Amino acid sequence: MVIADFQVARTPKIYFGAGKFRELPNIVTLMGQNVLLVTGTNSLQTFGKLATLIQAFREMQLEYVSCSVSGEPTPEFIDDTVATYKTRQIDVVVAIGGGSVIDAGKAISAMLTADDSVVNYLEGVSVKNHDGLKVPFIAVPTTAGTGSEATKNAVLSRIGSDGFKSSLRHENFVPNIALVDPELALTCPPAITAACGMDALVQLLEAYVSTQASPFTDALAWSGIEHLQQSLIPVCTTRSQQIEARTDMAYAALMSGIVLSNAGLGIVHGLAGPIGGLFHIPHGVVCGTLIGAATKVNIDYLKKEGIDHIALKKYAAIGRLISGEEGTDIEAGCQLLLTKLESWIDKLQLPRLSVFGIRRSDVSEIVKRSAIKNNPARPAITDINQILLERL
């Protein structure tokens, strides 16, 4: 297997491990005096972690201001926050929360150096290129899912018929630091843990079979899936309070961010974009509910190109890994993968699309707006429709 050309963006400096959150004040101090703290309406506050952090900031005589993100961040929220804090000479932005909070922090850190609206820089919405200058940014995820702590884009959303989910993107927007403390997810409820876990899984799987995959992203995607497969179901059921399972999931999510940034994604994410723009539905749920049907379509198409297609070999290898069954051929390995994906979707009770108001009559509009991205196969429109119809 010849190695094709590839590029890798700088990864964040990573601090990984249970209890690392306690090191945050010392890390922040190294980066400056004026802190903008971005949080969600999360449970950190309940558990006093945020209070402890702020107490430490005070003791270290750091100046801080804070803002709170509710739901997925909108361009208006970013613009308003930037307008409020622009004159304060912020030295470092610290975002503590789920993917939405980290995306908000990432966009704020990027826009504190610009003079106009973030809308002007959103892919597919407007045309300006950001110069990449930003205020240093620390990402502290409290869920194990989006991997935003390691990606170069921030997803902003506007919901409705003119809605979008669109990215502010630049290689320099990869967080300077990703502080990943699996303890922070211990209180994450099962349904959210499941949706986030499926998001990470889909990112790892789509990047692994992506047309832009490299040996570097393959190695990290494989490693992420290896850890995720042993903890995805336990962390949502019997082992939600076990730090080892939370640690596996936090690691898998972090890897998913690195690999999606550098290998791209596939058809599930190509559908998740327009679905998220048109409907109120958690991103992880879309990804998780569609991955089985989408992988089946991909495998069917790839088989037409020959059973020794590299993406089929990869699907089969993942099938063997996650089922624990060795030595099967490619055909059987792919089947192991499909069976296991269906079983996970089932066990995690991932809701169908119709639960969120998506109807048969919406399918063609969603598919019209969808993108194929770096998907290994090129399915016909009717087959893409079918992916959605199966999960209505």
Place this chain on the structure above:
Amino acid sequence: MVIADFQVARTPKIYFGAGKFRELPNIVTLMGQNVLLVTGTNSLQTFGKLATLIQAFREMQLEYVSCSVSGEPTPEFIDDTVATYKTRQIDVVVAIGGGSVIDAGKAISAMLTADDSVVNYLEGVSVKNHDGLKVPFIAVPTTAGTGSEATKNAVLSRIGSDGFKSSLRHENFVPNIALVDPELALTCPPAITAACGMDALVQLLEAYVSTQASPFTDALAWSGIEHLQQSLIPVCTTRSQQIEARTDMAYAALMSGIVLSNAGLGIVHGLAGPIGGLFHIPHGVVCGTLIGAATKVNIDYLKKEGIDHIALKKYAAIGRLISGEEGTDIEAGCQLLLTKLESWIDKLQLPRLSVFGIRRSDVSEIVKRSAIKNNPARPAITDINQILLERL
């Protein structure tokens, strides 16, 4: 297997692939106008690549100055070069060459911002801490070995009885950009290709079994060894002109740099330091000639702690990978590794230490100055002596 705490430094931005060298002028332009080019007494010039690069610099109206490194860089060379160019407001340092050249460029880029001698910042030689500020640095390796294009340290040497090999080290010294073009190594002669290849192998293997290894470094070390094992012998013999083999080796070397930076190294590198300080002997030759004997000692020690020691499992997994034999137990897997290492040392005709003037009477002094680093076992002095005696 529970994931223990770990840290990862920022990787460089990586441009990887045959022909990428042609993109260098465009990449440099993005970083500024004033370039300091660091090269070796290498063959690039012969092949006109350097002339083409300089022509492109001129056409793009970049200002450039250059310096040439011969042999391993000394502190005096770094200080003199910095003194010469300090007033020129260099925007970017570009080093094109083997490990010594890249280490020189890395040290120069770091010292252009300081006002005193680099000696003051060398580990184990002096005590000052560098603040990490540097001029942006692009590393372009022309050999596949040290992985310096992805590490945070520059090794400087003084040879003799008061000699040392010591590192200038800071996380910020990881090159901003690693441009890895396997074409540049096509003219590298077999003996140098072999020594560099063994250096990469030892770095990958020592980092893989290091006490500081993480799933992140494990994944990349494995991936590096996977590619190295299929090309190490061919690239030194029948396939030296094949870009696929050079590409495998370039990738393995790059991975070795990332993993050694983040997982550390073992006893072979702990011995290579003092040997390189006391004698004129290529670093890759020391590593390659010692890895068989050192791995045997490690395995013997680890077995005393129990055959299911994680490092033994890892050695065995690598043994299976590089021998292509599946399904053996840990004991047999370790033996496959030792056999293959001996076979490679033999096929590549790695010289013994005595060829470079090292005598039996030097052994105790070398071992006295050696370090155990993050070696998975803690062998007694007599057994460390034995590693050297076997390869005298």
